Amino acid sequence: MCALFSSFFSQKKDIWPGMTDVHSHLLPGVDDGFSSLEDSREMLAFLQELGVKRMFLTPHIMADLAKNRAVTLKEHFGTFRESCEGISVDMRLAAEYMLDECFYERMEEGLLSYDGEHVLVEVSCLQAPGDLFEKLYAIQLNGFIPVMAHPERYPFWDISGLMKLKEHGCKFQLNLFSLAGFYGTLPHKTSLSLLKKGYYDFAGTDIHSLNYRRGYDTLSLKKDQYEAVEKLLHGNETLWKQ
Numbered sequence: 059m060c061a062l063f064s065s066f067f068s069q070k071k072d073i074w075p076g077m078t079d080v081h082s083h084l085l086p087g088v089d090d091g092f093s094s095l096e097d098s099r100e101m102l103a104f105l106q107e108l109g110v111k112r113m114f115l116t117p118h119i120m121a122d123l124a125k126n127r128a129v130t131l132k133e134h135f136g137t138f139r140e141s142c143e144g145i146s147v148d149m150r151l152a153a154e155y156m157l158d159e160c161f162y163e164r165m166e167e168g169l170l171s172y173d174g175e176h177v178l179v180e181v182s183c184l185q186a187p188g189d190l191f192e193k194l195y196a197i198q199l200n201g202f203i204p205v206m207a208h209p210e211r212y213p214f215w216d217i218s219g220l221m222k223l224k225e226h227g228c229k230f231q232l233n234l235f236s237l238a239g240f241y242g243t244l245p246h247k248t249s250l251s252l253l254k255k256g257y258y259d260f261a262g263t264d265i266h267s268l269n270y271r272r273g274y275d276t277l278s279l280k281k282d283q284y285e286a287v288e289k290l291l292h293g294n295e296t297l298w299k300q
């Protein structure tokens with residue numbers, strides 16, 4: 059295959075079979091994600107059909123969702139799993155922690171991490187907290203590694219701002235549908251740039267509803283992007299190591 063043709067060769071559905079997804083809002087009725095058990099089960103059936111192997115469920119934990127605490131989410135997760143009998147997609151509970159005014163209290167209660175080590179975090183899309191670096195440091199002092207969810211989606215961080223997060227010990231999780239322009243022009247451009255530079259560590263879908271099915275159907279990657287994403291999916295598997 060000549061180099062020119064090869065660089066435009068697109069891969070449509072090959073990333074999904076065997077995938078471990080590290081970011082989803084599949085746990086129904088707890089945040090702005092899936093709202094009913096029926097929808098969550100329908101999505102799981104769709105994912106199973108695609109060959110997705112494992113899903114981390116990562117509900118939001120933030121001040122605005124006061125009921126979402128590690129203990130209560132574990133209970134919800136247990137009930138949900140029991141109602142998903144017959145579905146072969148393996149599931150585990152983690153969380154997506156907003157680095158807001160409640161974060162230290164939530165950390166004291168025990169963090170829902172991926173693997174006992176990595177913790178998914180986010181900040182408001184409007185503004186990063188003034189004490190962001192103190193919080194990132196506190197997470198590490200507690201023995202965890204922060205993983206910033208979808209860094210490409212924050213309009214106030216350019217590449218050098220994002221690099222500062224990396225220098226402060228943060229790993230990065232790509233939202234795969236950013237690569238298809240799902241969140242607009244700037245996240246699209248930033249995601250392509252970060253992927254090309256090799257700055258991501260993990261990749262997830264961040265699915266919130268059945269509407270995200272069209273993302274799976276339409277995501278198309280050039281050969282070099284496909285290869286870069288494959289590496290991130292290997293990274294995802296390391297989080298399922300317990």
Ligand SMILES: [Fe+2]
Pocket residue numbers: 081082083154207264
């Ligand atoms: Fe999310």
